[in-house]
Amino acid sequence: MKKLINDPKSVVHESVQGFGLAHAGLVTVSEDPIYITRKDAPVAGKVGLVSGGGSGHEPLHAGYVGKGMLDAAVPGAVFTSPTPDQILPATLAANAGAGVVHIVKNYTGDVLNFETAAELAEAEGVNVRTVLVNDDVAVEDSLYTAGRRGVGGTVLVEKIAGAAAERGDGLEAVVAIGERVNANVRTMGVALTACTVPHAGTPSFDLDENEIEIGIGIHGEPGRHRIPMENADGITDRLLEPVLADLKITAGDRVLLFVNGMGGTPLSELYIVYRRAVQVLADAGATVDRSLVGNYITSLEMQGCSISVLRLDDELTALWDAPVHTAALRWGM
Amino acid sequence: MKKLINDPKSVVHESVQGFGLAHAGLVTVSEDPIYITRKDAPVAGKVGLVSGGGSGHEPLHAGYVGKGMLDAAVPGAVFTSPTPDQILPATLAANAGAGVVHIVKNYTGDVLNFETAAELAEAEGVNVRTVLVNDDVAVEDSLYTAGRRGVGGTVLVEKIAGAAAERGDGLEAVVAIGERVNANVRTMGVALTACTVPHAGTPSFDLDENEIEIGIGIHGEPGRHRIPMENADGITDRLLEPVLADLKITAGDRVLLFVNGMGGTPLSELYIVYRRAVQVLADAGATVDRSLVGNYITSLEMQGCSISVLRLDDELTALWDAPVHTAALRWGM
Amino acid sequence: MTVVLDVNWTVKWLTLCAQAMAEHRIELIELDRAIGDSDHGENMDRGFQAVLAKLDEATPETPGAALKMTAMTLMSKVGGAAGPLYGTAFLRAATAVGDAAEVEPAAWALALAAARDGIVARGKAEPGDKTMVDAWTPAVDAAREAADGGSPDLLSVLVAAAEAAEAGAVATDPLIARKGRASYLGERSAGHRDPGAVSTALILRAAVGAAA
Amino acid sequence: MTVVLDVNWTVKWLTLCAQAMAEHRIELIELDRAIGDSDHGENMDRGFQAVLAKLDEATPETPGAALKMTAMTLMSKVGGAAGPLYGTAFLRAATAVGDAAEVEPAAWALALAAARDGIVARGKAEPGDKTMVDAWTPAVDAAREAADGGSPDLLSVLVAAAEAAEAGAVATDPLIARKGRASYLGERSAGHRDPGAVSTALILRAAVGAAA
Numbered sequence A, B: 001m002k003k004l005i006n007d008p009k010s011v012v013h014e015s016v017q018g019f020g021l022a023h024a025g026l027v028t029v030s031e032d033p034i035y036i037t038r039k040d041a042p043v044a045g046k047v048g049l050v051s052g053g054g055s056g057h058e059p060l061h062a063g064y065v066g067k068g069m070l071d072a073a074v075p076g077a078v079f080t081s082p083t084p085d086q087i088l089p090a091t092l093a094a095n096a097g098a099g100v101v102h103i104v105k106n107y108t109g110d111v112l113n114f115e116t117a118a119e120l121a122e123a124e125g126v127n128v129r130t131v132l133v134n135d136d137v138a139v140e141d142s143l144y145t146a147g148r149r150g151v152g153g154t155v156l157v158e159k160i161a162g163a164a165a166e167r168g169d170g171l172e173a174v175v176a177i178g179e180r181v182n183a184n185v186r187t188m189g190v191a192l193t194a195c196t197v198p199h200a201g202t203p204s205f206d207l208d209e210n211e212i213e214i215g216i217g218i219h220g221e222p223g224r225h226r227i228p229m230e231n232a233d234g235i236t237d238r239l240l241e242p243v244l245a246d247l248k249i250t251a252g253d254r255v256l257l258f259v260n261g262m263g264g265t266p267l268s269e270l271y272i273v274y275r276r277a278v279q280v281l282a283d284a285g286a287t288v289d290r291s292l293v294g295n296y297i298t299s300l301e302m303q304g305c306s307i308s309v310l311r312l313d314d315e316l317t318a319l320w321d322a323p324v325h326t327a328a329l330r331w332g333m
Numbered sequence C, D: 001m002t003v004v005l006d007v008n009w010t011v012k013w014l015t016l017c018a019q020a021m022a023e024h025r026i027e028l029i030e031l032d033r034a035i036g037d038s039d040h041g042e043n044m045d046r047g048f049q050a051v052l053a054k055l056d057e058a059t060p061e062t063p064g065a066a067l068k069m070t071a072m073t074l075m076s077k078v079g080g081a082a083g084p085l086y087g088t089a090f091l092r093a094a095t096a097v098g099d100a101a102e103v104e105p106a107a108w109a110l111a112l113a114a115a116r117d118g119i120v121a122r123g124k125a126e127p128g129d130k131t132m133v134d135a136w137t138p139a140v141d142a143a144r145e146a147a148d149g150g151s152p153d154l155l156s157v158l159v160a161a162a163e164a165a166e167a168g169a170v171a172t173d174p175l176i177a178r179k180g181r182a183s184y185l186g187e188r189s190a191g192h193r194d195p196g197a198v199s200t201a202l203i204l205r206a207a208v209g210a211a212a
């Protein structure tokens, strides 16, 4: 394992310190317990947005703290959800009295820890609502499983719900927008290589030189099945097929196409995937109205990508276009 | 070699097509020969800025085409400089009559091909000037060598010269700004792993599990020397030392600190390096006034980073802050 | 020498838990690597090291106080799925034993049942879902049986719980996970042991060690 | 059979060059991998395949026309350092042979010298800098000597040039590069053969093959 780190135990702490130094105009970093807030939090009258989860997915979530997106982010240890004693103060810091929305990726650990923190915050008089993100079509959604995971769609939920909060929507309205995004986005990912969690020191799974792992999540966990290496167009088709089927994409749909890198794949390859995805969507009669291509929700240095498709309507499009100023996503200001 | 590609021969072509589709509002893509221009090029009255070089360094250069930065980018084959028959039409497309500046990284291939293109463009009546970027302190600068390479500083030259052209500076003034940036920026890089050029199929050099390569360029070429793996702080110190010495950084200097990922290193690790670099600069009495952290000039999926330091003055700072709207760098608009 | 479940025993138990997590850290990481995200050993080790640090700061007055401190510490230091689940387990156990200075074997069996119920209440897993519940449930049953039986001495209750938990952990091998991260693997989760079931067995085995 | 350097020979030469680049593509990539950026074989192969395609489209009328077409094609298809350098070399050679239908051995030796001078003019490398110049310079000298000598037949000029270029390429092994990408390696460039010198030797060896 070769990493630009000092000590597996200090990775999150030092990285967050560096992040705070690099974006001092944008965010405030609390070091003990660790959480990041928007410089001007709490913003008077605004619903607060808080998200968090294990580290190792950067720029998620700290990179999305700022105007038009999150008020606070709570990073856990690498691939380990944060604890209530971090989430609670982040929630309090984000609360301007209009209530706080927790955006939680659907993993047992995240759900349980945010649940506890929400109870504690409610006990301190904060109105907390939760938007659960579960956009991963690689996982069967069933009452008898942990349910679908939250993956690429999380970035879109955070951006669009963030814009709704910024324009002044109330607590229930922000939740409704977040849930609308979640209901209209599906994602599927592929890994070409595994990643190495610093404290583990060995790759999170073993993959042969000519195998790829279809249906991976974002925690270096193995995926749904393993197939021989294919070319980019073949992989793209394979990822998009269940996404479009589950979303029931039909002719005339307008979509946002999000090709996300898992961290170790060159941007040039993501554009090759994007190119094919546009063709496939065109064949389905859908129009790509908005796009996002890059490393936005990663798994350390894993090679691979995920494709997310979000069905747009006029309001979601306008909220997507609304100005945003965070470390990792910025436009209009 | 596992890559999200269809065929090593079509990598650049398909990637540029995808790029064009994803950023259709921003750029126009010419496919034969391949080059990318700003949607509204040539911009009346404005000096045109053209850069280019081998592919594999994305988002460089196509990602920097747009308002406030480049008018055209010319991608060659992977790690191979583009040819005059690409550079010439890109130069003509960027020319609004006020002349064109070629921003060229100092590699024999880039220099020779841009030189030829410049002659051909001059023959067609275009005023062409060249800004040669050579910021890499890993390489000895001498009349008897190919000279220092152009690496991380290129991004800063393109942004700042681009802002100068955008505010209406004339040809010689834009060149002077570009050269001032180049004179005040130094860079040094490290590789933790090699990268694999698609058509080559094997890693560009062999590195043991506990070795790193100090002083690498951006073409997967081996570096200046090889040392046993060190921690992030140690590596940061090692990279910064020659940068600060060569730049003669002294107490009171204000700088832009640019920690660049080589493509395969997680963002979280870049922030760990950034954190240490700020400490080292502080110890030298310098203030980090502006910063850039991320994958901006890469070597495919190589793991590692480079650190660039640019000595700022008020004008360079203002030009850095000026609005920019490209696929990979955007603020103020 | 008859063993009593007092605060000394509790502190010794927690100390041995911390020792076991440190020793089995890599094993638990490896188990989690196979069907999860490679962090269970790291999480448990971090959590129990923090418990040790707390014990260093101040010695709790009762077994219940020690268990409550452990609950709060695991909750705030472990994270992931295991943090809230073990946190709830220790909290429910603490509530069950109240502020007694010594806990009777039968009461301990009830405390284990309360812990298990807490885990089920939070995590909604059923036996057979390939989670830590598959170690806790047989342990709870075995402890109750031992406590109800002819010789309700503490040691036999602890040994029964540990052995049942260990057997329960082994029995997760062929199961297909239906809860937690391993469930994403579907059928590919079969053939691997659940890391949380193993850490549960380690914790209950440490309880035996504390009585030695 | 005496060999004449006419357009047929030139076309055959270029065809054999393309064949040699395809065959040695991986070898040249490997050489460039050691002290450069792993693209020389790919670049040269791409360039000469394009030359082949041009030859398919239309047969040039004179050796000079074939050389000029080659120059323009390499210039626009090879890229990197080798593209402009070989482009210039072929362009200067084309100019040297003019529009003659047949080129005399002595004139060919002069054309090779012009090619070499073009490379030096563009790349500023001196002999010993570990570049293709280290293959061209001995080749030029040997060709001139053979052409000046007793039996100025074409084949002996071609053979002399090829052998000298091959020896020149081998002689780059111990050199420390002072130009091109290999120069970044400093002393670590010693112990490797320069890829451009090897491709030069391949080109000049193909010229012998075309006369067979």
Ligand SMILES: Nc1ncnc2c1ncn2[C@@H]1O[C@H](COP(=O)(O)OP(=O)(O)O)[C@@H](O)[C@H]1O
Pocket (backbone or CB within 6 Å): A079, A080, A081, A108, A109, A110, C032, C036, C037, C039, C040, C043, C044, C079, C080, C081, C082, C083, C085, C119, C122, C123, C124, C125, C130, C131, C132, C133, C179, C180, C181, C194, C195, C196, C197
């Ligand atoms: N819903 C659940 N109910 C009971 N136990 C669970 C549940 N989900 C996960 N677990 C247990 O937690 C263990 C994983 O813990 P850990 O690796 O620390 O957390 P995470 O899965 O968040 O990375 C599993 O091995 C399993 O025993």
Ligand SMILES: Nc1ncnc2c1ncn2[C@@H]1O[C@H](COP(=O)(O)OP(=O)(O)O)[C@@H](O)[C@H]1O
Pocket (backbone or CB within 6 Å): B079, B080, B081, B108, B109, B110, D032, D036, D037, D039, D040, D043, D044, D079, D080, D081, D082, D083, D085, D119, D122, D123, D124, D125, D130, D131, D132, D133, D179, D180, D181, D194, D195, D196, D197
């Ligand atoms: N300044 C120079 N003069 C002469 N030959 C050079 C010079 N620079 C590089 N070369 C030759 O070019 C070869 C490399 O070509 P190639 O790999 O195709 O281009 P690049 O170095 O741009 O990747 C070297 O092996 C060397 O022979």
Ligand SMILES: [Mg+2]
Pocket (backbone or CB within 6 Å): A054, A079, A080, A081, A109, C037, C039, C080, C081
């Ligand atoms: Mg985890």
Ligand SMILES: [Mg+2]
Pocket (backbone or CB within 6 Å): B054, B079, B080, B081, B109, D037, D039, D080, D081
């Ligand atoms: Mg090259």
Ligand SMILES: [Mg+2]
Pocket (backbone or CB within 6 Å): C032, C036, C037, C038, C039, C040, C080, C181
């Ligand atoms: Mg885990």
Ligand SMILES: [Mg+2]
Pocket (backbone or CB within 6 Å): D032, D036, D037, D038, D039, D040, D080, D181
């Ligand atoms: Mg090369």
